[in-house]
Amino acid sequence: MDLTKVSNEKKLSLCQWYFRIGFLFLPFVWAVNAIWFFNEAFRKPAYEEQKRIKKYVIFSGIGSSIWLILIVSWVTTFQLNRARWGAFADYISFIIPVGTP
Template sequence: MDLSKMSNERKLHLCKWYFRGGFALLPFLWAVNAVWFAQEAFTVPQYDEQKQIRRYVIFSGLGAFVWFAGLLAWIITFQTHRATWGEFGDSISWIIPTGIP
């Protein structure tokens, strides 16, 4: 979709929709919102809705970063400590690797 063909009100509506969609445990929408609207928020000439779009872009980027950092922390923790968690580690695993007691 080409943002240059949309009205400023429609851009704000779409940016707001993507931001709110990220709260439905869809942090990928926040990442898309931050990347897709970054140029619109920071580099184009000023217009009335740009200040709100900028705010949504910043918060979307922060939200996506926090989600992905948390996910990375969980993946590293799980991969390095699953075997030491014993039965609990096995019960939260879908595939139990062989060769690790």
Template sequence: MDLRRVKNEEKLVLCRKYYHAGFFILPFLWLVNFVWFFNEAFRKPLYTEQSQIRSYVIRSMVGTILWLAVIITWVVIFQLNRADWGITGENLSFLIPTGRK
């Protein structure tokens, strides 16, 4: 979709939908929202809906960073401790690597 052809009110509605959809464990939509609406929020001349779009873009960026930190932390903890967790670690694994027991 070309945002240049969309009315400002519709841009706000679309940005809001992507922001709210990110709460349903879809943080990728927050990243898309941030990338897609960054220019609208910060580089375009001022218009009425821009402050709300800017708010959603900033919140989407913060949400993306938080989710990324949570996912990276979980992966590191799991990879370092999977073998020590015994059967629980194996039950959480999709593929069980051979090696350390």
């Protein structure tokens, strides 16, 4: 979608919709929202809806960054401790590696 062909009200509505969808545990949508609307929020000449778009872009970026940190932390912790956690790690695993003590 080319944002230059969309009205400012529609841009705000779309940005707001993407932000709300991100609350359904879809941090990728927040990342897309932050990247896609970055130019609209920070590089375009000022217009009425820009202030609200900027707010959604900032919060989307923060939300996706927090999710990224949490996911990387969990994966790192799990990979480093999987063998030590024994049966519990097996219960929460989708794939159980063969040959691990």
